Amino acid sequence: MEEKFAYIEGAEQPISMHPKKFALWLFIVTVVMIFASLTSAYIVRQAEGNWLEFDLPDIFYYTSGIIVLSSITLHFAYISAKKDDLPKLRLGMGLTAVLAIVFLIGQWYSWIALVDRDVFFVGNPAGSFLYVFTGLHGLHLVSGVIFLIIVLISSFRYKVHSQSMDTMEMCVTYWHFLGGLWLYLFMFLLLNH
Template sequence: MSVILVFLLVMAGFAAWWLSHQRMTAKPWLEQGPLGGFEGSDRSTLPTAKIGLGVFLAVIGALFALFASAYFMRMELSDWRPLPMPGLLWLNTGVLVLSSVALQFSLIAARSDEWHLVRLGLTAGGIAAVIFLIGQLLAWRQLVADGYVLAGNPANSFFYLITGLHGLHILGGLVALGRTIAGAWGSYGPQKLRLSVDLCAMYWHFLLIVWLAVFVLLAGWPADFINMFRQSLI
């Protein structure tokens, strides 16, 4: 239960940060000037696409929180034998961070109408995401070669399930990112492109946070902390 609460707090923090950038707390009736003419009025109404994506991310967060809870409950049983963390996951994590940074760079460039930088950031982010997925597959291959197959142990099954589920969400994001990249080369107008880049960056930052939580979970650090806490109370 504590794991779920911590995960939900992290997701709530992300949501608060996001909403703070959408003028959701603005009071237009206190603004100076004629109705509808105040500065930033074009951002006062949250686009439907952002609301939909926010709801979708909330569902994803709840799903991963449930898997984290099941992971902790299952590891308490005697047949649980944790598998070693492939060192490649550290490199993959760094690549995903770079992908998220590239998307944020593209978003900043879109707000400044620097479209050549937008294309550069989107392309770099997409390439880094593809490298991340390839790295995840190589990590799987390494574990299988070392004898840690899917059905060998419950810990193995959870590892492949959780990392695979995250990889599928990255793959789905790449489809949307590919459409945005294609639109950045001429088929999207400035307003539509800004929104599309904003949505991609939001999705990518969320998946990075989820992956960091998954990485910490699979590394066993929360379990070590809980064991240390329990021993300190004895």
């Protein structure tokens, strides 16, 4: 009889995940599949010929630095939240939101730079792909900015702290994913344009 109770006590707990975190991971997997298919289509279409060769706008280098810096400030905010240092949490979230908006503005200026180089959405597939990559990433980034602002507001309402980290962790995961996605796209374009 004792062996039976020992066995029950030693039973493993099922692996569980917060439902919203699970939904976020499913969404991230979906976005990865979309961009993987787009980059594959880019390579296939480029091999067919009739491909416009052009230099990427210099602003892409700056926006890449901005997105990396925003991940650093968000990590600073995350560490501050774990330590219940609310002023530093708010500072980190605020800086991250500002850097995110600066990144979006930089992407807009990259489109202006492309037009100045006679690279348009219609005409040559090379330009079309570049606009689709940056536009689709920008659309996801807008959702990331909204998420950052929601967490920033929540930090002022004392809803983000060491005992309530779910929303913060989801925001950090999503933002780092978006930053990594941009760096992947930028490197892909550098190597394949």
